[in-house]
Amino acid sequence: MTRTLLIARREFAAYFNSLWGYVVMAFILVVGGLLFNTRAMGDGARLSTEVLEEFFEFSFGTTVIAAVLITMRLIAEERQGRTQTLLDASPISDTQLVLGKYFSAFAFLSLLIIATTYMPALIFVNGKVSIGHIIGGYSGLILVGAAVLAIGTFGSTIGRNQLESAAISSVIVLVLILMWKLARMSVPPLSEIFANMSLFDKHFQPFQSGRIEVAAVMYYLSISFVFLSLSIRKMSLRRWK
């Protein structure tokens, strides 16, 4: 556990020692702020709950983009900068390495998600929203973030460079998001299978309305577990190539 934390702490500090961390944070907050102003607040009078639902809907998108941008450098950057040798020659297991990297990305994304709380707080000025709705929505964002970070970590173990890693992760995420569309275009039992695989529609909408559903929580945790396991497996294979 100590080594996992050591990797995570160094990696977390690296976000702030490079321009990349600030660029991602600024980009996501600016885009989120603009969307909140134009889409959520809008022109006419609306119910606070509707505004909050709208906020969580576009925050799903910004969280997914942020997670892909944060993870694209995780392993690929070590490979590009040749610092991978330092880690490979150290007594760090592949699980410690992958989890350390993942936890650092999770901590950074969580910080970014927390930084968006000023937007729901603004709704309090002219409206009334339930704290439970906010907690439910943010739990969904954290879970979506965790799942996409795991996908991004996997992409980073495969890609030869950061752009390739981002492309691989984006394709996987897009396929999972578009599952809802496939579900509507197909017939049972395929439609059921596709709907249950969807990263957004079926699983995120309850959170958007402030509800925490066990099935949705399990779905996001499963995605995280599967892609982290694949990342560890991919990392261990490199010593045998």
Place this chain on the structure above:
Amino acid sequence: MITVSSLTRYYGAHAAVKDVSFTIDDKEVVGFLGLNGAGKSTTLKVLAGLIMPSAGEVCIDGVDVLEAPDSFRERIGFLPEDPPLYSEMQVGEFLHWVGRVKGLSKAELKERLPEVLNLCQLADREKWVIGTLSHGYRKRVGIAQAIIHRPKLVLLDEPNSGLDPAQIVEMRKVLSALKEECTVLISSHILSEVSQTCDRILVLHQGAIVAQGTEEELASAFGTEEQTEVSFEVVVRGSAKAASSLLDKIEAVTGCSVESNGELTTLLVEASSDVREQVAKSIVQADMGLLSLSSARFTQLENIFLKLTGGGDA
């Protein structure tokens, strides 16, 4: 004791090393020679625990790389040709982090870090950001990260590549200090460096060990009929120009490289016979301060190497 027996490593269908066996005793400094593609890098990678062997055994004090890879890597320090450093970190901060990752406690590091900084002559660079260091200092940080956890075996891949003459002299001092601490395996293309630094030499060719032993043992086993050359180092107090003009007058001297550092001049002399006495006499007679004269190295290593590997450039 490091034991490599019947090591074989395939990349696809191609065997990069095949049936390689050797042992290295504690506190021994061993040079690893071979042409490009001979399998040096592959062997080093296996010894560093970066890749796993396809067959054979690699053990350090009985710990097998396949059975206990993490425990094996705790006993290894590795410096690749291009030092793997996080350029945004400070030297001290980086070494502290590496030490913790390699299993040292904070209390152990409090004692060990200053030792390593002194050994690698980095004490005055502890607070420097790695990205701002020269190549020579980056190599030293690379060595420091390799030895911070007191490994049994330190693997150095081309430790002198890209260094200027002054940095090479400094690196030699660091390497000789390393001998006191651990077993060292140096892979290098620079035969004179291997000859000066190592106790024993392993020659790898086409994925197999073709010879091993001290330079003298190799010379007697594979010696050529070509004239044996002698090299030695002289440090004098005086100008580089005056010192090299003195050496020019000695007939047996076939080459001389000069490095000047303030008022001190270091000469690396190559001669067709052992002319150390004559050199010392000339320097003293010229009223220059003779500060040191190294022992002679009979450097016919290059000829032996070419004979064993069938020619080509090393």
